[in-house]
Amino acid sequence: MCIEARKEKNVIYLSMDYPEKKNGLDLKMATSLLKNVRQANQDPDIHSIVFESKHRAFFSSGPRPEDLLTCVGEEGIRYLEQVLEVLNQCVLAIFCSPKVTVALINGFAYGGGFNIMLACDRRISLQRAKFLENFHQMGISPDLGASYLIPRLIGYEKTFDMLINGEIFTAEQALQLGLIHEIAANKQELYEKLEQYLKKVAEGHPPAIAATKKLLKERAARELEKQLEVETRYLLDLFKQEEIKHRLQVLV
Numbered sequence: 001m002c003i004e005a006r007k008e009k010n011v012i013y014l015s016m017d018y019p020e021k022k023n024g025l026d027l028k029m030a031t032s033l034l035k036n037v038r039q040a041n042q043d044p045d046i047h048s049i050v051f052e053s054k055h056r057a058f059f060s061s062g063p064r065p066e067d068l069l070t071c072v073g074e075e076g077i078r079y080l081e082q083v084l085e086v087l088n089q090c091v092l093a094i095f096c097s098p099k100v101t102v103a104l105i106n107g108f109a110y111g112g113g114f115n116i117m118l119a120c121d122r123r124i125s126l127q128r129a130k131f132l133e134n135f136h137q138m139g140i141s142p143d144l145g146a147s148y149l150i151p152r153l154i155g156y157e158k159t160f161d162m163l164i165n166g167e168i169f170t171a172e173q174a175l176q177l178g179l180i181h182e183i184a185a186n187k188q189e190l191y192e193k194l195e196q197y198l199k200k201v202a203e204g205h206p207p208a209i210a211a212t213k214k215l216l217k218e219r220a221a222r223e224l225e226k227q228l229e230v231e232t233r234y235l236l237d238l239f240k241q242e243e244i245k246h247r248l249q250v251l252v
Contacts, residue, residue: 002032017054022061030086048100060113065251072245088228095119098210118149123180125171136166139247148227
């Protein structure tokens with residue numbers, strides 16, 4: 001089981017617990033995440049969904065280079081297409097959720113492991129968290145909505161610069177860019193900030209919150225769904241190239 005779900009009051013916490021892959025986004029994790037998000041979206045007793053990691057050092061390593069290496073070639077591409085289909089559905093389920101969605105980023109969040117959380121309504125990070133968009137080094141194009149969600153938050157120029165540089169950046173830099181909303185110095189403060197936010201959410205009427213989200217996101221949701229399809233097509237084409245195998249081997 002990659003996701004541990006628990007309900008506290010009117011909130012569902014989805015804790016990633018896949019230590020052998022550092023919460024990596026393979027088919028096993030993707031399937032578990034999608035199942036739990038969809039169940040939470042249908043729960044009439046909750047107003048919010050919180051994503052967290054059970055492990056201190058990492059939030060999610062995203063799709064890992066050693067796993068991506070197995071996706072090069074005809075057989076691998078079929079598996080990659082299957083994984084992307086489930087992960088894209090995760091992005092849409094989070095982005096279109098009628099619940100308020102919050103990501104608590106406690107450690108490193110790399111590539112898709114961070115990008116999938118860009119679909120959340122709020123992102124709160126520990127100060128020590130690190131982020132990385134390393135598509136450029138791997139020779140592949142962005143996925144999981146990154147090409148839509150990141151420019152929507154910070155603009156085209158900053159997005160392109162970040163993707164081309166492919167360097168690790170800090171929580172403070174992520175805050176300055178506008179990729180996260182708040183920083184906490186430690187775990188206690190992280191959950192205090194979460195509690196403050198959820199308290200404000202709880203003051204509202206859940207059907208009204210759901211309606212507000214739909215009004216704000218309905219058009220964007222259609223655009224995101226289309227962009228996810230385009231991202232997948234570009235990525236699958238790139239994984240047919242031998243160069244990708246060489247680049248991934250260097251990173252393993």
